[in-house]
Amino acid sequence: MKLKIQKTETLKPRPKDSELSFGTLFTDHMFNMDYHPDKGWHNPRIDPYHAIEMDPSTMVLHYGQAIFEGLKAYRTESGDIQLFRPRENFKRFNQSARVMCIPEIDEDLALDALKQLLIIEKEWVPHSLGTSLYIRPTIIAMDPFLGVRASHTYRFFIILSPVGAYYSEGFNPVKIWVTKDHVRAVRGGVGYVKTAGNYAASLFAGELASKNGYTQVLWLDGVDLKYVEEVGSMNIFFLIDDELITPNLQGSILPGITRDSIINLAKVWNMKVSERRISIDEVFEAHSAGKLQEIFGTGTAAVVSPVGVIKYEDKIIHIGTGEVGPVANKFFAALTDIQYGMKDAPEGWIETIAPSL
Numbered sequence: 001m002k003l004k005i006q007k008t009e010t011l012k013p014r015p016k017d018s019e020l021s022f023g024t025l026f027t028d029h030m031f032n033m034d035y036h037p038d039k040g041w042h043n044p045r046i047d048p049y050h051a052i053e054m055d056p057s058t059m060v061l062h063y064g065q066a067i068f069e070g071l072k073a074y075r076t077e078s079g080d081i082q083l084f085r086p087r088e089n090f091k092r093f094n095q096s097a098r099v100m101c102i103p104e105i106d107e108d109l110a111l112d113a114l115k116q117l118l119i120i121e122k123e124w125v126p127h128s129l130g131t132s133l134y135i136r137p138t139i140i141a142m143d144p145f146l147g148v149r150a151s152h153t154y155r156f157f158i159i160l161s162p163v164g165a166y167y168s169e170g171f172n173p174v175k176i177w178v179t180k181d182h183v184r185a186v187r188g189g190v191g192y193v194k195t196a197g198n199y200a201a202s203l204f205a206g207e208l209a210s211k212n213g214y215t216q217v218l219w220l221d222g223v224d225l226k227y228v229e230e231v232g233s234m235n236i237f238f239l240i241d242d243e244l245i246t247p248n249l250q251g252s253i254l255p256g257i258t259r260d261s262i263i264n265l266a267k268v269w270n271m272k273v274s275e276r277r278i279s280i281d282e283v284f285e286a287h288s289a290g291k292l293q294e295i296f297g298t299g300t301a302a303v304v305s306p307v308g309v310i311k312y313e314d315k316i317i318h319i320g321t322g323e324v325g326p327v328a329n330k331f332f333a334a335l336t337d338i339q340y341g342m343k344d345a346p347e348g349w350i351e352t353i354a355p356s357l
């Protein structure tokens, strides 16, 4: 399939790196492709960035049949643009597609299209360390129909947004709120899928946490309300008695690529790493015994987000000294060094896009 390219005549003004925030501003072009049962995925194209016109009955608006991905393009010191494990994102995108009854895409075609889009938008990849161009591939159900079933037609698009350094105000530990009144995902549900509804379902608890002065919700499992699952929309790690522990992937946890990368690095560094169930009681007991060293969340946006305070029922604990722990720091440095091309990456983790093409 040939990629059609139509360029815009009017370029948007580009902000300075220091003015960037997250998710507010989009580049000049986007990728689009459509699905029809008779044609399959067809008409891949790069167009000027534009609004999508849709009938008010369009299925995605009513029943949330939508999946997305999130990854970033990084500018290296020599000016190259590189992607971090992008094939993992398109693989996970297709896993999400299968669960949500959306026809799978050709992963190579999607990655090639993304690279072409990035070449066109290369000036939008900011230069300062910590900044990046956030990439949002999305598929939405497009049938104008109010019955509940899988749509027959879909739109796949990729939009790009320049983002500022996540830690522009310093790498400070956050406060998290453990809730037993709300769950993010249930057994047999879609917690392991990057699908729109999971985020809608997380908003209410997030607002409550925020009203009480906490940055994120720590989610417990939906069956026993006992085992830790994720923090906000990040995976979670604990360092207890020099064992690095993260909940195992059992269906309600999103398989983060940052999570997987950290497990990989920890193994290379000969740390003791366990993917296993960990109860909130174990965390509090480890703290009482003086063995809870660090807690941090992981995800593409923040890379590593250290946790300083946890509130669970009427107990509040402070982790470590209130400063970022050495292990969280070491993972943050190692991953960002790889992403910005300052250190060699494990085989296959980096794909470079030559901006001179």
Ligand SMILES: *Cc1c(COP(=O)(O)O)cnc(C)c1O
Binding pocket: 070, 194, 230, 232, 233, 234, 235, 254, 255, 256, 257, 258, 259, 298, 299, 300, 301
């Ligand atoms: C995207 C996401 C993550 C992190 O995944 P990365 O691939 O590391 O960015 C974790 N939890 C949830 C719920 C997510 O949506």
